[in-house]
Amino acid sequence: MAEFLLIHGSCHGAWSWRYLTRELASLGHTVRALDLPGHGQDRTPISEISLDCYAEAILDAMHGPTIVVGHSMAGYPISRAADLAPLHFRRLVYLCAYVPWTDHSLVEMRLRAPRQPIMKAIRKSGDGKSFSILPEHAREIFYHDCDDRDVAYALQHLCPEPTLPQATRVTLGPAYATVARSYILCEQDSAIPTEFQHTMSQDFAPQDVIRLATSHSPFFSAPAELAHHLHRIAQSPGTPSSR
Template sequence: MARFLLVHGAAHGAWCWRDTIPALQALGHVARAIDLPGHGADTTPLGQVTLDRYADAVLDALDAPAVVVGHSMGGYPISVAAERAPDRIARLVYLCAYVPWSGLSLAEMRREAPTQPLVPAIRRNDDGVSMHFDPAMAPDLFYHDCTDASVAFALANLCDQPLAPMQTPAPLGNAYASVPRSYIVCEDDRAIPPALQHRMAADFAPEDRHSMNTSHSPFLSDPTALAALLNRIAG
């Protein structure tokens, strides 16, 4: 049995792991998901959300060492959490997620990709501190291999995304480097180009690089296969 903590990506929340949690539980694991500050049921004002507060939320959810899975933007807060408290994290798993490079914010890392599929869908909000994704474009970017019901569920739950966490580099050092880590490339991803995912995973050990033939949202499109892969990684 393993413990899993599941951390969502930009504009998402704990809700996106709805189908993956029971799939992991069916394999005998303990699994839970959290809402990062300003997401889902968390009511932190968007102007007060920072990368540090994201990392605090991850650590606050760890009452025992766990495999911490970060999706997409979630790769940044799980990395900062590992730098702060490596003893509380059994392994980091980056699910089509950003792996911080030295000195680069997530927004800067996104620009390292050969194409920028997300840019046309980004809408800055009038508050000056957040953005959202155009709901008309979100299905093709994030959920093109999901059922209509799952797409409707996701679109009903997408939220505004604070900008500050994505504009902040992640200070990482030896503590972070001591934590085992794995990467799962989503080969049919239309949000983060697979070419960039492969670059970010390039310095992971070969046995810690995995792939799925899914969109950016395998937690909804193929939760059973995702749980099976996480089971193998944890084992």
């Protein structure tokens, strides 16, 4: 079975994976979820957080070849980490996540999307160094198919997101290209437009693109189905058990 490391998206934390962790473990996998710097239980000050800080935290959390799942903005730090140390990775899995384009920051990529639905749900801090999710728009944008209890739980745990990592341009090198990749596309996503997810995953092998009929948060609304797909990814021929 596989070793999984789960990396959350903006303003979230390891807490967002509580159902998926259980589902994957029930299938026999080893699963860990990471709080990126400044999120969840990690108290790194926002002023000290960069994209490479995220990537280094991911690498520090890995114990041998690992399938790394990145949700939403985590597509950037997992890609950067794979570019720095590709032999640590069995596979990258982008869960409705940004796949970096050459010399683009995440902010620049978001602006290339045909729509910007997420903008109504975020508010910048006074100093511009972070942003937060507006509670009144959270369900509509992130959790429209989730249970009320899970939405309430999320709202209690959301935290500010540093802006610097998302404003940092990335160019991935040949090391990144050696890592196997999958994309899980969420077809009812109100945060990252589904058509833009299609665009970002268009150069993935067809068998490596999976579609879920969910919102931006399938770890809450469809954890068993998500775990099933990750289990199949772990068994795919393109995901070697060792390097």
